[in-house]
Amino acid sequence: MRKSVLPTIIIITTVIIVLRLFYLQVIDDTLRLKSENNAIKIIYDYPERGYIYDRNGKLLVANQPSYDIMVIPREIKKIDTLEFCKLLKIPKELFDKQLKRAINYSPRLPSVFLSQLNKMEYAALQEKMRKFSGFEIVKRNLRDYQVHVGANIFGSIAQVNQKIIDANEYYKSGDLIGKQGVEESYEEILRGIKGVKYRQKNKYNKDIGAYKQGEFDTISKNGEDITLTIDATLQKYGEELMINKRGGIVAIEPKSGEILALVTAPSYDPAILVGRQRSRNYTNLYNDSLSKPLYDRGLLAEYPPGSPFKIITGLVGLQEKVIDEQTTFFCFHGFSYGRGRFMKCHGGSGPHQLNNGLYRSCNAYFGNVYLKTISKYKDPGASVDIWAKHVKSFGLGNFMGYDLPTGRKGKAPTSKTYKKMYPNGGWTATAIVSNSIGQGEVLTTPIQLANMMAAVANQGYYYTPHIVKKIKGRKIDKKFTTKHQTTIDRRHYKPVIQGLFDVYNKGTAYHLKVEGIDICGKTGTAENYTRVYGKRVKLKDHSIFVAFAPKDNPKIALAVFVENGGYGATIAGPIASLMIEKYLKGKITRKDLETRTLERTLMAEYNRFVKKPNDSTLLKEIKILEVEKAKEEKIEKTIKQSIDTVKTTTN
Template identity: 60%
Template sequence: MRQLLLFFLIIIVGLTFIGRLFYLQVYTSSAHNLYEDNAIRKVYDYPKRGFVYDRNGKLLVGNQPSYDVMVIPREVKPLDTAEFCSLLKITKEQFIKTYEKAYRYSPRLPYVFIPHLSKEDYAVLQEKMRKYEGFYIQKRLLRDYQTQYAANVLGFIAEVTQSQIEKSPYYKMGDLIGKQGVELSYEEELRGVKGIKFIQKDRFNRDIGPYKEGKFDTLPQQGKDITITIDSKLQEYGEWLMKNKKGGIVAIEPSTGEILTLVSAPSYNPNLLVGRKRSRNYTKLHNDSIHLPLIDKSLLREHEPGSPFKALVALTALQEGVITTETAVSCSGVYHYGRNGKMGCHCGGGRRSLNLGIAKSCNSYFANAFRKTVDKYDDSHKAMDIWSNHIKSFGLGQYLGTDLPIGKKGNIPDGAYYDKWYPDFNWGATTIISNAIGQGEIQVTPIHLANMTAAIANRGYYYTPHIIKDIEGQEINKDFVTKHQTTINENHFEPVIQGLYDVYNKGTAHFLQVPGIEICGKTGTAENFTVIDGQRTQLTDHSIFVAFAPKDNPKIAIAVFVENGYYGARFAGRIASLMIEKYINDKISRTDLENWVLTHSLENEYQKPFSREPFKINAESQYQLIDLPEKLETVNKPVEAQNQTITIPANETNR
């Protein structure tokens, strides 16, 4: 028995050794474990990042070669730091700081010591790299923006953060990743897949050739090209019109939901965030607290919608059957409600039907329509839930589900919202009457307004606004071709659309007509408050305008928001009319509007909260983010500043 026990013990020990040898020879030779083998150097081969084209096939983003100086700290030998720093154009202090940072990251793993060498610097350094053990040059591609515009749309790429590395094992320290815009939204499609080479090292840590004759090496897979929905000519024109102004422009093709223009102003040249100066330039942009160029105002700027919201108030009242197209209200310039409530009106007074109510933007008419909608039900909570659901069916008060990386949901109040606001008060229509004219607790972004306008143009439906048109070898998200129906019956849209059409014919935008184009639009104003020295202070109102054209079979729906732009037709209305004509006719006949917009600056308005002294604008104080390359100076040069008194055309003060 003892002999058998000894025999079985020898057999078990032998099988254990054989199993372990088999594991070491077979499984630990796999590519998976090669990443952890210190005797093998990993060299990544970065793929070409996919190109980005506009809807008409114009190249917007390509690639350009770049060279990174890499370091493996434990392999660094004593070197002439003075010479090395001179070649890299850095100080000795920078050398020590970066080396210590690389060592803390890992003594054994590669680390980006100096990113983005120019071709000239690379040519000089390459010949001498053999002198600096532990350092080597890694080639990669940086973005090459073929446009000076659409920075907020395109985004930029930068090094991954530690948190991003922890979330995705694909990325290693020093890798580049999309940070904003389509570079972020479509990072996985654009980045491609890295290739890798495994280099065998000897016991002296010297490279001796490919591991296993390159058996586990992989080739890089190029990123996919994408086509976005933006019309680059229209985008450039929009940014041009918004010089010396703050705000956003969103234009959508109603029949598809494709975003034609996504302007955020002021903007910057996307090439400023490429190369070795990227970090310095980004800091300057980030620290601009007046203009906030890195904030996409077309997606993130929440504000009251003002009078454009009246179109939805009318549609909801028609759907609920509390008004008809013939319902009329007498306006004396003031709408009285409750015991002492008053709402002013700028429509000029008189008897207002639905058509004139929209065309003249009569506050009294829409206060009456809203009040009737809420008072239809005995329970105000229930009434507001019904009203809110109608409004939300146009995409307001929610994230739209776009393929843009950022956004805000805005706010459309319901019964629960006001129950919370007034827990000990029997609130009703007169308590919240400001909703009738797009003020109070309602909050929207410019893209909400553009989508709302597209739904009206379509007579009751919309497609999710999106920026992707085509991905090489891949279908786009099916959600972007799914129709979203509003809760309003189609037959209610025609009288409202006729009223929007008459805004241009006989209403608040009559002086903005464009020959040959039937435009439907609505002026709007949003009150603007800020805190100065601890006091809530009212500043100049924001200018808002929404429109679509042509009236039938619309090709474009647009929302324009200009901060501190006075009344709706003054800045936003002019810009919207010009954008529509540019897109439909590809030329401008209303050069009077164009010249007015280009020669009127709002910089005085933006400086008010930052200065107690009267601010006199001059050419030196104009908005310039960073010194621009010589070839771009004429394009980015601001319009010459001027002190002027702006004359308001007749009826333009109507909101």
């Protein structure tokens, strides 16, 4: 038996090898095609890339013809290089550089010599191409933008690099691929499938017809059209409101999770990344380390959420039954906690319950709610993990899985966070109480806060935010139609929503009311520290506002972040109110508010420390910051006094 095992293995192996060789040499023509590659010219037929539309059918991105000059170095005969350079309007040095690059890539395979010629350049060259052996023109499609906004949404297309070619056999030198945005996320759908034709050549390199009567030829298939969830009019308006400001706006339709607007500021016209100037323009954008126009703040910027996070603090407190609607905490212009520490409050002194705690944004009220939540169990670590579970159920602290290729998780701290921060233990609720007002270790992105407001608007559920509404001939991913439930019972949302409604009726956004629209919202500021030439400096606070509307049957939820904008109701709040009115009414009634917001610039704030100052200048700038902070607080106080007057009148 043992003697027969080895011969059997040898026989079986030999049979397998013989059968495989027979298949490759007789049946399968693939290797023959490759071996005959020197006598066959491969011609690619590039499909038209899919068009992109907004939710209302407005065409956003189309195509325009472009022409690449390809070169096969070994096929170059005697040509007049000076005439060639003159036709293309390029120096001889560039010709030599590009030819050397092509030789390094492959002497016998086509590669890009010069890309993205326009119609005029193509017309001038086409008539004389027969004089330049080894060179040929390949027609491709570049993007043709019908709007000047949405660059962060669309992304762009660019030539593939060698790394992509090595990783994916579909792509060849000179092919275009989606970079960033929708172009990257939906590359395989938008690009289509290129066709291939194999042309046979004789020994004189002349075309003698299709190889094997076109048996291996394939037909190109155009890319599929895509309809985005974006409202182009709202997107344009949001970008206009954010001119000369830095930050992000994200607006979502609560009932579907569809992203209505995704604004990052500053931005740029997507058309500048098309054509032969693309590389230069992209480099300029990339090297702008101050304004960072390529950095999508709506998806990537992680900010302390500030007072809008009090919504979560209140909901968790209700769910954990440490408070009810009538639970009262007293505020004495702030909140004293642990060893003489004090959390300043702008909500006014006196008794606060859930409703006026929200619309007056009382730090003392929510600080107490958080302490009771974390102190519910003997082990603060267990309490923090329960709290974090509630927080994460709103999509915070997680990359939510939307259909864009970039994003950040934010941060919802857990017991692991504090074990790292306090390796010797001993930490208690008072050590982390600043989480209650969105200032501690909590970090959120604008899209996460917008999604949080969508969940509140829906009274306990949300859909994963997404940018594509429909794809011709396909269904969108099932995960975008799957409902996500929060851990908070539905009954707890009603009093919180009423408190957010009263923010506009008699609270911190009273002066931002829009006639005919019931808006629920929350102002916020986030402290903003940085190091300027070795010194820790407190800059102007970030301005934050979250909202949804209408109160009943909400159609839009949004979050607005304006870096260094100050008090939430002074700049982020107006932007939010204007965006809501624009979307729901299609027009703006408060032209005074619109004009002030459009004209408001924060560039002086952003440029304050661009040039390195001497010590005296630095101290002067710090003093100016302190004065401006005092002015902001005076504005807040004035608004609070007007709110108190309204409240007294109402009562």
